Amino acid sequence: MEYLTLDNVNMSFHSHHVLKDITLHIKKGEFISLLGPSGSGKSTLFHLIGGLLHPDSGHIYLNNKEITNKKGHISYMPQTPSLFPWRTLLENVMLIQELSGKKEKEKAIAMLHKAGLSSFIHEYPSALSGGMQQRASFIRALLSEKDILLLDEPFGALDEFTRLDMQQWLLNLWEQYKRTILFITHNIEEALFLSDRIFVISKNPARIIKEVIVPFNRPRQQKLYFHQGFLQYKQELYSYLKEGFDEFYH
């Protein structure tokens, strides 16, 4: 069953071609990663799906309905936690519910509790570490009623240990709540560890070079990192990325 479809999406800013013929078919409940170098226009792709921008050509469908240039259909988690400093943690995670007018305080508290943030519910974001802020930001995305989550390099700014922790945490939550996730990253291991499928993306303009299906069983544990097959896939993905790079510089 197809859930999110991008059909030949093209986008340019002035004369700069950013996205070229992006076509994606994503099934409900899938964990998809878009893997590519920084500055390859992946975030622009999210802004398009989120309806913030209008593509030059192409269409975007969600659940067989066209959502090209329509806002409010997806749930989004940006690179930075983007919590509002004047709201407590609880008020922050309930922000999206407020927009649609449906407040479920009990549910919010329960989820913060599960995320290990229960003692910070009434604290302001400045009292939290970067990792905790990102967790809250993810809970905020989960609490919106939307079925699809767009995560834009959510762990990019975290240190290696926190990042590994957060990946495992994210997987556990995802296995519980089964949302469709589109995940942007420039980290090969992260993409392999988390996703069902990976789309490798090139730079200038961004286009999809390769689709890789990740065969590892779920639930996944951190020891997967040292699995023989894992390293093989890592090598393979690396060579695709390098191909895209070489093409660009020659």
Place this chain on the structure above:
Amino acid sequence: MVLLLLLIVWQYSVIYFKVEDWLLPSPMKIVEEAILSRETLKVHFLSTLFLSLYGFLLGTAVGLTIAILLHRVSFLKKTIYPLLILTQNIPVIVLAPLLIIWFGFGILPKLIIIKLVCFFPITISCIDGFTQTPTELKHYMKMSGANARQLFWKLEWPNSLPFLFSGLKISATYSVMGAVISEWLGAKSGIGVYMTLASSSFRTDRVFVAIFFIMMLSLLFFLVIQLVEHWFITKKGRR
């Protein structure tokens, strides 16, 4: 400390150089005078206090309304913003007699004068606050389906509060100045009136008393606003 030292130096140099009272009275003399005429001073002080308070409140209301209007309607921002700057280029002292000709000696022209000096810092700081909303937060709100109203009240407005408070602090000090100027031009009571009477009869000590009270009043306003700001922003985890 520095203030105290300054007062001591002042006191002793007045005695040492035998400066005439009408030229520069000593601090002791000024305090003496303040205590002697405290009954009349109280009337003048309260009158100026309320005048500047009303003017300040009116200026804040007008300043906020203009800021919100200009921000929400981009067409207005382009056309009216330059006009606003022009209003600040006219010296109040020139405008005041005109307003008295148009509106008489009542409270209305005085409020207009105070409002004119007050609203500008508030409008400018508020608009700055609105436009300096972080882009990523704005994108986030829009992608999550927030409409213009929600974007404003949930993001841009709270974001501009620290900016608004710096505007308010400037305006509060201005409002006292505006009140005194408006009283110079004709009023029954107020520190401005007390001051004109004192200076025309060479009661320099009383002029200093007036200056002292104006400073006190400005400081009082400033402190009150700082208190509110502290409660609003520091308590809300901003700093």
